Amino acid sequence: MSPTYSNPRFQWICPAQQARSQQTLERLLDSAEALIADKGFHDVTVADIAARAGFSVGAVYARFHDKNGVLHCLQDRFVKEAYLTTDVVFDPDRWEGASITEIVSELIVFLVEIHRERCGVLRELMVGTRSEPPMIERKEGLVAHVSERLCALLLPRAARISHEDPVAAVGFGLRLVLGTLEQAILFGEGGVFGIPASDDKLAAELARAFLAYLGVDERLGAAA
Numbered sequence: 001m002s003p004t005y006s007n008p009r010f011q012w013i014c015p016a017q018q019a020r021s022q023q024t025l026e027r028l029l030d031s032a033e034a035l036i037a038d039k040g041f042h043d044v045t046v047a048d049i050a051a052r053a054g055f056s057v058g059a060v061y062a063r064f065h066d067k068n069g070v071l072h073c074l075q076d077r078f079v080k081e082a083y084l085t086t087d088v089v090f091d092p093d094r095w096e097g098a099s100i101t102e103i104v105s106e107l108i109v110f111l112v113e114i115h116r117e118r119c120g121v122l123r124e125l126m127v128g129t130r131s132e133p134p135m136i137e138r139k140e141g142l143v144a145h146v147s148e149r150l151c152a153l154l155l156p157r158a159a160r161i162s163h164e165d166p167v168a169a170v171g172f173g174l175r176l177v178l179g180t181l182e183q184a185i186l187f188g189e190g191g192v193f194g195i196p197a198s199d200d201k202l203a204a205e206l207a208r209a210f211l212a213y214l215g216v217d218e219r220l221g222a223a224a
Contacts, residue, residue, distance in 0.1 A: 009094050010110035013085045025063055027053045029077055032070045037120030041071060041127075072135065075125045078118070079138050083145060090149040092156075100157050100216050105207040107150070108177060112203045115185040123186040143178065147171040154214075162215030173210045180206060 031053035035044040046067055050057045064070050089110075095103055115122060129135040151170045154161070163169035184190040184202055191197030196205055 007106050007109060009106060010089050011085075012081065012114065013088055014081050015084060024055070024059070025073075026077075028055065028060060028063060029070070029074055033074060033118075033121045036074075036124055040120070041067075041124040046070075071124060071128055072132075074121055075128070075135055075138055078121070078125065079142050082142055086146050086149050090153050092153060095153060100154055100160055100214070101207075101211060103153060104210050104214075104216075105203075108207045108210065109203045111177065111181060112185070112199050112206075115181045116199060119185055122182075126182055126186055143174070147174050150174060160216055162217075163213070166214070169214050173213045176213070177206050177210055 028049060032044065032049045035048050035052060044067070046060050047057055049070065050060045053059075060070075064073065125135065125139075129139050147170060151167055154170055155166060158166045161169065180195070180202075183193075184195045185199075189195055190199075190202060196202040
């Protein structure tokens with residue numbers, strides 16, 4: 001079951017799993033993700049993953065070539081869920097009458113919550129993408145997709161954006177937000193280097209920075 005987040009317009013969405021083989025795979029991936037969150041990828045063994053999921057070691061190797069294959073599958077699952085979530089939560093009907101300020105602020109709160117909840121696996125995936133081309137490609141594809149859907153939601157409100165290139169501004173602003181979240185949450189640097197220590201303050205300051213970069217005048221309120 002997907003966890004509940006602070007804003008009903010943003011909920012993480014997982015595809016329905018029906019086939020028994022797929023359910024087995026999901027249990028193994030859930031096991032791996034929980035263990036990674038507890039002690040990091042390098043200290044997790046294939047035997048650990050099997051034991052936590054209630055399967056034999058052979059069941060793990062039947063689905064993954066090695067432990068690194070587990071990490072690739074964890075990223076593939078996360079990316080698929082993120083694509084589905086993005087397509088649902090950025091449906092324009094959900095945001096009828098909403099301002100740019102509301103959209104950006106609520107999105108960033110959600111991104112903070114996701115990074116906090118999935119911190120362990122996202123940190124390992126972040127490290128993995130530095131040296132694995134397929135992982136880099138999946139990550140870049142996801143960021144591009146989120147940027148495209150966010151643009152599609154914000155550009156009809158572009159009259160309120162003073163940046164000379166709104167499309168580029170949305171993409172670059174999103175990169176700034178994601179990069180800060182990686183530094184603050186995944187690598188534990190919240191509270192240092194000027195990064196707010198609390199998640200609420202972090203979300204508020206990131207929204208302020210993103211909106212300022214777009215050139216949105218927050219004083220316009222609901223008309224923004």
